[in-house]
Amino acid sequence: MIDKIVHSMAEAMAGIRDGSVVLLGGFGSIGQPNALIEGLIEQGAKDLTIVSNNAGTGRTGLARLLELGRVRKIICSYPRSAGSVVFEEIYRAGKIELEIVPQGTMSERMRAAGAGIPAFYTATAVGTKLAAGKEEREIGGKRYLLEEALAGDVALIEAWEADRWGNLIYRSSARNFNPVMATAAKLTIAQAQHIVELGALDPEKIVTPGIYVSRVLHVPYGEPTVT
Amino acid sequence: MSLFAACKPLTRTEMAARVARDIPEGWYVNLGIGAPLQVADHVPAEREVIFHSENGVLGMGPAPAPENINPWLINAGKQYITLRTGGSYMHHTDSFALIRGGHLDLCVLGAFQVAENGDIANWSISDNDTAPAVGGAMDLAAGARQLWVVMEHQTKSGESRLVRRCTYPLTAIGAVKRVYTNLAVLDVTNAGFAVRDMAPGLTLDALQKVTDAPLHTAEG
Numbered sequence: 001m002i003d004k005i006v007h008s009m010a011e012a013m014a015g016i017r018d019g020s021v022v023l024l025g026g027f028g029s030i031g032q033p034n035a036l037i038e039g040l041i042e043q044g045a046k047d048l049t050i051v052s053n054n055a056g057t058g059r060t061g062l063a064r065l066l067e068l069g070r071v072r073k074i075i076c077s078y079p080r081s082a083g084s085v086v087f088e089e090i091y092r093a094g095k096i097e098l099e100i101v102p103q104g105t106m107s108e109r110m111r112a113a114g115a116g117i118p119a120f121y122t123a124t125a126v127g128t129k130l131a132a133g134k135e136e137r138e139i140g141g142k143r144y145l146l147e148e149a150l151a152g153d154v155a156l157i158e159a160w161e162a163d164r165w166g167n168l169i170y171r172s173s174a175r176n177f178n179p180v181m182a183t184a185a186k187l188t189i190a191q192a193q194h195i196v197e198l199g200a201l202d203p204e205k206i207v208t209p210g211i212y213v214s215r216v217l218h219v220p221y222g223e224p225t226v227t
Numbered sequence: 228m229s230l231f232a233a234c235k236p237l238t239r240t241e242m243a244a245r246v247a248r249d250i251p252e253g254w255y256v257n258l259g260i261g262a263p264l265q266v267a268d269h270v271p272a273e274r275e276v277i278f279h280s281e282n283g284v285l286g287m288g289p290a291p292a293p294e295n296i297n298p299w300l301i302n303a304g305k306q307y308i309t310l311r312t313g314g315s316y317m318h319h320t321d322s323f324a325l326i327r328g329g330h331l332d333l334c335v336l337g338a339f340q341v342a343e344n345g346d347i348a349n350w351s352i353s354d355n356d357t358a359p360a361v362g363g364a365m366d367l368a369a370g371a372r373q374l375w376v377v378m379e380h381q382t383k384s385g386e387s388r389l390v391r392r393c394t395y396p397l398t399a400i401g402a403v404k405r406v407y408t409n410l411a412v413l414d415v416t417n418a419g420f421a422v423r424d425m426a427p428g429l430t431l432d433a434l435q436k437v438t439d440a441p442l443h444t445a446e447g
Contacts (some may be wrong), residue, residue: 027282027319028305037290079326080358081305088358100359104323104366111320122327123369127346127400129354130365171239172299172316176282207318215325223298226305 004166004216005195008178012036012189013043016154021046023110023152023181024052024062028058028081029227035219037061041068051110051152053177054105057227066090075150077103083227091146100130107180109150114183116139118155119148130217140200148193155185157215159208162192163199166213167206174224184211191219229379233428236380236409244269246377246407250276254408257281257289257367259336259349260304266335271299275312279331281363283322286314308327323363327371331423334371335366338378338403340393341412343419343440345403347376348395361398380408389413389420410434414445421445 006012016022023041026032041064048071055076063086065071066197074096080086090096101109102124112120117126121144125131135146157178159168168190170178182188195218228312237245239262247269250256257302258264265378267289270276278287280302287302288309295309302308310316325331338349339412347368352359368374378388387417405423406413412423421443435442 023354027431028301028307030282078360080360084358091358093320098248098359101321102361102365104327106318106372107323108327124366126369126397130361136314137357152256167335168408170316171279172298172310172320173284173301174280175316177319223383225298226301226307 003164004210004213005164006215006217009025009039009217012215013039016040016043016045016189019043019047020153021049021051021151023155023185024050025155025157025176025178025181027053027173027176029057030178030224031158031170031178032061033156033158034226035059035221036191036217037065040156041065044069045104047072049174051075051077052107053077054081054086054129055079057081059086059130063087066096069095069166071096073097073108073158075101076104077101081146081182085221093135099220102130105147105180106150110152110180110184113149113151116138117149121145121148124130124148146210152181152185155188157181157188157190159190159192161194161196161201162190162208162216163201165197166190166210166216166218167201168192168208169201169205169211170212179208182208188213189215189217191217193220198215233409234433235412236425237407237426240265241375242407242409246375250333254332255279255285255330257331257334257371259334259364259367261337263337264304264337264435266377279322279325280308280401281322281326281367282324283317283319284310284314285307285317286311288314309319314351323366326363328426329370329372331371331377332371333373334367335375335377336368338376338388338389338398339395340390341376341378341395341403341406342390343415344392345401345415347374347398347403348393349398351396354396364398370403372402374402375405375407377407380410387437390439403413410437413442416443418443
């Protein structure tokens with residue numbers, strides 16, 4: 001019997017190694033797997049590369065992971081926001097490497113990784129300083145940049161409902177990066193508000209089929225708050 | 228300022244209303260965070276325009292009353308929103324595929340500078356930014372079928388934001404089709420900025436005096 005449900009945080013975090021590339025779901029605090037981030041802090045892996053749209057706020061969650069010096073590099077579209085104090089401190093102090101990626105390019109690079117496409121051309125960022133060092137090619141009279149796939153060793157994601165096969169559905173705009181990150185990592189760990197019986201999720205509405213999901217942890221935390 | 232003695236620059240609200248006037252029914256539109264978001268408030272309810280938020284919402288509606296907040300439903304500016312009847316959710320990659328694939332009729336962004344060749348600078352004012360942040364601006368500017376900019380005509384210190392060439396880091400090249408400022412509406416043409424209309428009481432000469440890039444009239 002396939003059962004991807006795990007019953008403790010230690011089990012959820014087992015095997016995450018130093019030096020891993022970790023994809024973190026969420027757009028700001030919505031759809032962000034807060035419990036799993038706390039679990040990663042506890043688990044102790046270091047020298048991490050984090051891929052996340054934002055760089056954390058306040059002093060908890062991702063910001064705490066940064067403050068503890070566990071992150072070598074962050075790949076992100078929008079690190080600056082109200083409350084991104086820790087990131088700004090350590091970035092200014094030269095303690096973290098930052099790769100700024102346009103938001104759509106970032107998600108498409110993960111889609112490519114999950115779909116076995118090593119690279120793709122896009123018009124985004126042509127002629128800007130984010131094009132530096134990238135191959136440029138003219139196709140049909142238009143300029144494009146070559147962008148390489150972005151794969152993770154681990155993805156930490158949040159879902160609304162999950163079953164024991166790892167099928168997932170999401171809630172409103174909390175879907176955001178979670179489904180694509182699920183496809184792009186070798187080890188995908190989901191925290192879910194609700195665990196349901198196999199067969200309870202409408203197959204027409206499953207967003208992430210369980211093939212992409214390695215482990216599911218039940219975390220019924222209630223409602224998110226915008227930070 | 229004597230040049231403007233008779234002129235009434237548009238307020239932010241009037242600028243948003245001016246942009247809204249030009250958006251026809253049936254268009255799919257992405258509004259950038261900040262001032263452009265206000266445009267939605269000025270599209271009359273009977274004109275169906277569908278707003279997209281790049282974090283995966285198509286059919287974005289206005290802010291909810293406090294008692295009706297859905298805590299999982301925010302826009303790209305991380306504000307609570309509603310979903311209109313007929314709206315849908317998608318994940319981030321589909322949301323940006325919709326942008327990159329040229330399915331949006333229009334994107335409206337704010338900007339620091341727009342150049343007469345349509346270049347836009349709106350994400351960074353320095354090469355030594357303490358925390359550079361681009362978000363989805365480059366994807367939207369390059370991907371939407373057309374890009375309009377809504378911004379003040381001049382900086383706070385009186386420099387023109389309509390320039391011959393952008394001096395701030397670029398967001399996209401040759402992307403802007405039209406600019407709405409507090410003083411004028413201008414099309415970006417092969418010949419540079421063409422003035423479509425001006426704030427009440429303003430003359431072309433007076434507008435040129437506060438604009439770095441050369442101006443033409445829309446009729447040529």
